[in-house]
Amino acid sequence: MRRAFDGILESPLKANTPVSQYPSHDALPDRTALEESAARALTAARNAGADGAEVHVGAGRALTVSVRMGEVESVQFQRDRDLGLTVYVGQRSGSASTTDLSDAGIREAAEAAAAIARASGEDPCSGLPEADQLAREFPDLDLFYPWSMAAEDALELARSCEVAGLAVDTRIKGSEGASVDTRQNRGVLANSLGFSGYRESSEHSLGCAVIASDDAGMQQGYWYDSRRAPDDLMVAQDIGRRAGERAVAHLGAKKLTTRRVPVLFAAEVARSLFGSFCAAISGGALYRRSSFLLDQIGEAIFAPAIQLRQRPFLQRAAASAAYDNEGVATCDRELIVDGVLQGYLLGSYSARKLGLRSTGNAGGVFNLVVDSTAGDFDALLREMGTGVLVTDLMGQGANLITGDYSRGAAGFWVENGVIVHPVQEITLAGTLPEMFRGIRAVGSDVDVRGGVRCGSVLIDALTVGA
Numbered sequence: 001m002r003r004a005f006d007g008i009l010e011s012p013l014k015a016n017t018p019v020s021q022y023p024s025h026d027a028l029p030d031r032t033a034l035e036e037s038a039a040r041a042l043t044a045a046r047n048a049g050a051d052g053a054e055v056h057v058g059a060g061r062a063l064t065v066s067v068r069m070g071e072v073e074s075v076q077f078q079r080d081r082d083l084g085l086t087v088y089v090g091q092r093s094g095s096a097s098t099t100d101l102s103d104a105g106i107r108e109a110a111e112a113a114a115a116i117a118r119a120s121g122e123d124p125c126s127g128l129p130e131a132d133q134l135a136r137e138f139p140d141l142d143l144f145y146p147w148s149m150a151a152e153d154a155l156e157l158a159r160s161c162e163v164a165g166l167a168v169d170t171r172i173k174g175s176e177g178a179s180v181d182t183r184q185n186r187g188v189l190a191n192s193l194g195f196s197g198y199r200e201s202s203e204h205s206l207g208c209a210v211i212a213s214d215d216a217g218m219q220q221g222y223w224y225d226s227r228r229a230p231d232d233l234m235v236a237q238d239i240g241r242r243a244g245e246r247a248v249a250h251l252g253a254k255k256l257t258t259r260r261v262p263v264l265f266a267a268e269v270a271r272s273l274f275g276s277f278c279a280a281i282s283g284g285a286l287y288r289r290s291s292f293l294l295d296q297i298g299e300a301i302f303a304p305a306i307q308l309r310q311r312p313f314l315q316r317a318a319a320s321a322a323y324d325n326e327g328v329a330t331c332d333r334e335l336i337v338d339g340v341l342q343g344y345l346l347g348s349y350s351a352r353k354l355g356l357r358s359t360g361n362a363g364g365v366f367n368l369v370v371d372s373t374a375g376d377f378d379a380l381l382r383e384m385g386t387g388v389l390v391t392d393l394m395g396q397g398a399n400l401i402t403g404d405y406s407r408g409a410a411g412f413w414v415e416n417g418v419i420v421h422p423v424q425e426i427t428l429a430g431t432l433p434e435m436f437r438g439i440r441a442v443g444s445d446v447d448v449r450g451g452v453r454c455g456s457v458l459i460d461a462l463t464v465g466a
Contacts, residue, residue, distance in 0.1 A: 028059045029081065031198050034188040037101050041085050042192055044110035050087035050117070052128050053110075054191040054326070057083045057101070062183035065154040067162055069175050075151050078183075085109050089117040093126045125352035128326075133358055134195040135323035135330070142315045143201040145229035147182040154180040157206070157236050164237035165210040165221075168244025171251065176209035176220060178240065182230070195327040203318075204230045208240045212247035219422075221247025226449045228316040246391070253410065253424035258465030262387035263428065264380055264414070264458045267445050269393050271452035274308065276398040276405075276432055277301075278365045278452075281341070283350020285400055292403035292432065293341065301341045302436045305373045308336035312366035319451030325363035333359070335368070339437075370454035374441035380458050382417035383441055388464050389414050390428070403432040429463040 037057045045053035059081045066073040083106065084097040094116025098109040149157075162178035182204045190196040207224030223242035225234040234242075265273065277293075285291035293301065302308075312330035314320050323329055326348055334342050346354070347362030374380060381389070390411040397407035410424040443455030 028061060028184065028186050031186070031188070031200075034059065034186060035190070035196060035198070037083060037106070038188045038190040038196065040103065041083060041106050041110065042190060044107045045085060045087045045113070046192070047107075048087065048110045048114035050089055050110070050114055050192075052088040052192045053113075054086045054128060054189070055083065056187060056189050058185060058187035060183060060185035062181065063149065063151065063154060064179065064181045065151060065158055066177050066179040067155060067158045068177035070159060070162070072155060073177055075155070077151075083109065085113050087113040087117050088127055089114060091122040091124055091126050092117045092120045093123070094118070094120060125349050127348070128191055128193055129328050129348040129358055129362075131193045133328045133360070134191075134193065135197060135327060137329070138197065138322045139313060141313060141317075141320040141322065143199075143228050143320060144184065145202045145204075145231075146184045147202065147204050147230045149180075149182060154182070161206055161208045161236040161240040162210070164240030165208045165244040165247075166240075168210075168241055169212065169248045171214055172210050172212045172244050172247060174211035174213070174218075176211065176222075178208040179206070181205045189323070189325075189327055191327060197323050197327055199321070202228055204228075204233060206233055206236055206239050208243040210240075210243050210247050212244075212251055214251050216252050219247050219250035219253065219424075221245065221250065224449075226318070228318070232316065249412075250410065250422045250424070253422035254413075255466050256388070256413065256423055256426050256464055258463065260461050260463050262384045262440070262458065262460055263462045263464065264384050264387065264389045264456055266377075266389065266391045266411070267443065267447040267454060267456045268449075269390055270442075270457040271447060271450060271454050272393060273432075273435065273457060274368055274370055274452050274454060276400065277308075277436065278345060278368060280400050280403075280432070281335070281344045282361075282364070283344065283346040283354065286344060286346075287350050287353035290401045292400060296341050297343060299341055300339045300437070301433070302336055302339040303439045304339045306336055306339050306436075306439055306442070307334070307371040309334055309369045309371070310361075310365055310367060311369050314367050317367050317451075317453075318449065319365070319367045321366050324358075324360045324366070326358070328358050328360040328362065330360045330366050335365075365451065368452045368454075370442055370452070372442050372444040372446065372455050374443055374458075377443055377445045377456050380441055380443045380456050381414060381419070384414060384458055385417055386415045388412070388423065388426070389419065397428075398432060405430050405432050405435060425466060426464055427466065429465070435459055435462065 096113040205226035209222040310333040345361035394408035438460040
């Protein structure tokens with residue numbers, strides 16, 4: 001049996017120490033301690049000559065274990081604590097970070113950041129966010145569910161997941177492993193304008209990948225779940241079985257000759273389409289003029305039935321937050337209404353570059369919700385009739401400057417609404433504008449595991465080929 005222990009901070013533990021002797025639940029610093037460190041950093045920045053400053057103090061801990069064919073692959077414990085400080089001297093900025101939260105350590109970080117700022121060039125768009133945009137209300141978003149699990153228990157959970165995957169079919173003869181990951185974080189964001197915000201969150205995940213093989217070759221099947229609260233996770237055995245079923249279903253996969261057909265993106269891959277949309281309306285791409293959606297507010301971007309909304313206050317959701325990475329208040333936003341683009345995703349810097357105001361999206365979108373327009377997954381298969389069901393995407397084939405889209409994919413060939421056989425080594429080709437406008441339906445089979453919540457997406461036509 002192999003055991004590896006990595007990422008252990010503040011504990012000089014040896015690699016041959018039994019798993020049971022490793023810490024299972026060390027407490028994180030509380031809110032008061034984090035706020036006190038942030039206040040000391042702002043004072044140190046002012047003493048170093050800064051005109052303004054922003055500080056983030058965070059602490060986290062994590063346990064990650066993995067097994068492969070029943071054997072322990074790795075056991076990793078992490079305990080982190082750090083402080084990041086950005087100071088402004090006029091229109092110059094400088095940043096520094098430290099894990100030393102003593103008075104001397106914080107003072108050194110502040111002096112280093114101030115020195116960097118003085119040596120930097122002036123930038124008229126640099127600076128703290130506008131004071132009137134900072135968050136003043138901090139609703140409880142139900143994001144913190146620590147999972148105080150011993151390493152042995154996590155390993156057994158991973159084993160049970162893998163065993164279930166291996167037992168699905170006799171053609172499953174190998175495994176890429178199963179893993180359990182649990183982490184919790186606390187943090188304070190504060191600035192010299194008087195803002196101070198506190199966040200605590202947790203994230204837990206289970207995953208499994210197994211390999212099926214026959215005379216035609218091998219296929220991997222993978223599945224996972226990720227949630228804020230451990231009680232919301234799929235049962236480990238169900239995750240393993242799902243991985244096994246996906247591996248077996250892809251056995252005998254064929255290639256396709258080039259054709260133009262409808263394409264149904266399964267929910268777990270469909271969200272990448274909307275991720276590309278969010279990247280294209282983000283401030284950095286816009287002020288650099290490297291987005292195909294530049295100057296498109298008020299224009300029809302999607303099919304008329306499509307509605308995209310930001311909902312940052314969803315309980316237990318993956319991307320919920322009361323304020324963005326600068327402390328600017330988040331809010332419900334309608335990004336696409338009846339297919340028409342309503343606004344961009346801007347932080348303070350990009351907003352100033354564009355002559356606009358921050359939209360409270362420094363750090364990205366906070367729970368993008370894609371409204372369903374149709375029935376469940378089976379209903380979308382019937383709606384498509386004949387075409388390709390995509391279950392896996394490979395590569396990063398979306399060009400945000402031109403909107404061109406070309407990605408490797410695998411999935412299934414469908415005829416008359418029924419899956420006929422698996423397909424592999426195919427390429428999807430088109431442009432994001434035509435894909436967005438060509439969305440025929442969004443299913444009700446919503447995948448809620450990430451910051452983009454959507455069901456399967458049926459697109460009228462794409463070029464599909466080898």
